[in-house]
Amino acid sequence: MLMTKWGEDLNKNCPLSEYPRPQFKRDSYLNLNGIWQCEFCESEEIPSKFSYDIVVPFSPETPLSGVNRMLKSNEYLIYNKKFDLPDDFNKGKVFVHFGAVDQIAKVYLNGRFVGVHHGGYTPFSFEVSHLIQEHNTLNVVVRDLTEKNEYSRGKQKTNRGGIWYSAQSGIWQTVWLESTPDEYIPNVRITPDLDNQTVMFEADGNITVQKLIYDGDKLIADTTDTVVKLENVKEWSPENPFLYDVVFKYKNDEVRSYFGMRKFSVGTDDNGMPRLMLNNKPYFMNGLLDQGYYPDGLLTPPSNEAMKFDVKSIKNLGFNMLRKHIKIEPMLWYHYCDVNGIIVWQDMINGGGNYGLEVSAIPFVGINLDDSNYKTFKRTSLEARKLYYKELEEMIAVLYNCPCIAMWVPFNEGWGQFDSNYAYTLVKAMDSTRIVDSASGWHDRGQTDVISKHIYFTPIKVHSGNKPWCLTEFGGLSTRVKGHTFNNKMFGYKIFNSKQGITKAYKNLFEKTIIPQIKDGLSATVYTQVTDVEDELNGLFTYDRKVQKIDTEVLKSINERVKL
Template identity: 45%
Template sequence: MQDNMNYPRPQLRREQYTTLNGYWDYAFSINKEIDDYDGKILVPFPPESQKSGVERILLPGNYLHYRCTFHLTKHSHQRLLLHFEAVDEYCEVFINDHLVGSHHGGYLPFSFDITNDIAEGENEIKVVVEDDTDYGNHARGKQRLHHEGMYYTPVSGIWQTVWYEWVDEQYIKDVVFRPDLQKQGIHIEVSTIGELEDVEVIIHQPDSKDSTTYHIPVCQQAFITLEDIQLWAPDHPVLYDVELIYGHDHVESYFGMRTFSQVEIKGHHYMALNGKPIFHFGLLDQGYYHETLMTPPNDEAIIKDLKFVKSLGFNTIRKHVKIENSRYYYYCDQLGILVMQDMVNGGERYDDHFVTLEPNLFPSLQSKRDDHNYALMKRPDSNNRTEYYREVKETIAHLKHIVSIDTWVAFNEGWGQFDSKEVTNYIKKLDPERFVDSASGWFDRGAGDFLSIHNYFRPLHLKSSQRIIMLSEFGGMNYQINNHFYGKKNYGYKRLSSRKDFMIAYRKLMIRDIMKNIPHGLAGCIYTQLSDIEDEANGLITYDRQVVKCDEEIMRGIAQRIYGLFEREVEHE
């Protein structure tokens, strides 16, 4: 049992839960059935990682087997829910040798009600996993079997927390909050399993012992007016704690009062938070760690990264082609960091000349690519395109409650891009209250809220646009620290040999591409990147998080200068 402050699902916390993280039996095989297990693996770290104790890649067509036992005392009139936060890529789950379900997709959580399959006392879980990585066409992010450069060691199997909880037969399944600043209140919809018709809602006033109790109907949207509203923003990340009571089920949740909108000032278009233009000054965050790959070592590692981002003066993270565990986003909400969330890319193996070299050498060709040409864009499989839509829907449903996410990024640099106008419209229908970056980097079809630019090799010159102009990737300057480099071959752009040289180059880049373009409508920028990763030595901190490669005080000063220039530019005449 653990304290619910570390509950894997912060938006819906109960008093008790049990994690199954720890040592499981594991085996690799070429057949679905095995005679015995190979050894022990430390869950939830993927077998490819050092921390797992295995350090072996699951090959396409092969199988990865897990087994663990746990002891239960049955609870009458309660259900037992088994949760997997993420398993890459396809898995089947067995309880006491009975198949309870399967799941396809390596980045999203899923659950099974296993009440009818458990026994009093000793119980056994088996999980059988398959993963094609980049030899299939499913969502895979930056994983590649033969990894180098900007692609990384693949991750397979269980790579996020496994846990279970007892719930009453009538219980709360989900809650969605939608702030409404115009009406000065919050829309709440509570989904339940059961026959009770209403739920008790207790909203706690931030930084106060005061609370107010309401009763609202279940499974339909209700509106609650709030007094003395405190707004959420990066410099004031206020969250409201909430209790929800449905029969005997008691859960805790939270929300933030904020709204996102687009404003036009002096002919330029900007993102606005709570009605005020805000410059998105951020870092690209891939979410990889030296010993644990895509799995954060612990909560402290997440918090350390995010506090580092804030300490340098940044207010935004672009979460790059990866979905983190729920606690990561909870800390973004708590610390006040805006998140631009990428959808995870898939499709067949990409032609790097087509999606990387040609767009950089011949930028005028970018908008001329037709993303309805499915073969050219590496999405020829109609079932795979349908799968992408499903995963978009599930991603938004999973993360819609996150206060800090203000942008969905549909496609990155043409990686499996298709029908971007149609996809953008689909996302907008699912979530009309956030921004959509339709095509980050290139192959822009004129859809979405952004003219989204990637620029690493030449001075930035902006053209006028009726959309928000976002420099969604730039920088990537390479500064390798000896004894803290863990790649095979140093990969990156402009190479620098000292912190002093790095800071001089960084300042010049910020003046040339950011400060000089703010008067021309630049609304935000995302520097590449937070940390080094394997071959990439272009982070502001090393892959092992041991060495900060920049001068933090100078970084903060540059950030404040950028915010000041932007604020003066967007002042109303």
């Protein structure tokens, strides 16, 4: 069994114990991670006995859960957790938060129904003030059909292999309680405006919130204004990821947050070439595909230190961007990117039925398909299409305040793609401050901010147009490191038998193909990928993060030249 060093040292009684939402932080926090009970049932009736102990928030399919059993499509996964509420915890209202539960979750507290959430990748919460007691029993009833209901599923597949990974189910992010006063701050939407040197704070609930803005320890604003003018603005960038701290106050409620003054846009350089822009200057985004998988936790990091390791390692190698591929991470991951200066391109989660020629063959012969044909793209379920938009809105809402996010990616490689022009319009209506790659790779229907190309098998040739030309996936050079693989299989786009071989190929790829074409309009690159994932052995790190395949000095030397 392949394990990370963090999984080997797991504290089963309280894993991932850090406060999970640094972008909107209260002092009130009760972590419910740890040892729960669960049962696999034929109905959703809560059983009187539970056969398994399970370490939450790890899915039962993962080694770290202690269960190692797959939820079948005709089964319900039912959780049971008993907990006591500290005497001084309840300040008026109590909320239970779930970072993510895959795919459908019904929540019960002390035998009473609380609520239901559809969608396996977005956080949700319920107020439970009327049900909470000194001694409590929390039950979660889960249904997960993976690809059978066309819901969002990401890279999961019942019959895993190649670029598709192990299916998993149930709770896979932190579960926690929070208490607020009866009158509290539901949310504040933060929008930096670098051009006007202002920041806008929009509070939910039509309430007047006091904002205290800090530059380090220095208080620079104390106001209830919605739009606040800043003097001598310090910009956020990968080179200097400066963050302003802000404290929100409303009656007896207090929340701490932060923001970065930065602007992402598209424009032209001095030669009239379309470029991605950071803070109104042409900026080359040099990144990696990051799928956020772990051999012992799958989608769930074995610890928050594991997420921090990924972000800091990539920054140390000289990259300035990560494309978060088909996954919504715990909020702490985005915080680490904010603090360390890593730009993020955020994918939406793919869904739909079983994919066919529309993704596996047709794009490689240059055919661009009409994504309003739902049958072609395996998006025949109206319910699942509606849920896609709901989850898209949830994703943008929860991640909106993260300074690191530069781009939204609604669809990837035609996987369950539909009406991408409408998705582009919808995303822009929700968030006009970021770039949108509406159909990454292929099946571009016209409404998008970039020219987005995935090229693995054919020569990479930049053909500049009226939008920034971005190589949004490429590379995938592979080598096996004995003793550090998920199994004996090997998937990669080009396979090498040694560290020397993959290093030489990587250098040739960048020095002969990538760097020379930056002057021709190449505006961003996303190399595949950060780590190996199951059969895929094309990471710069092994799946367990214990071996780096190409030396740091080599990567840093190349990355110093991957810029405008």
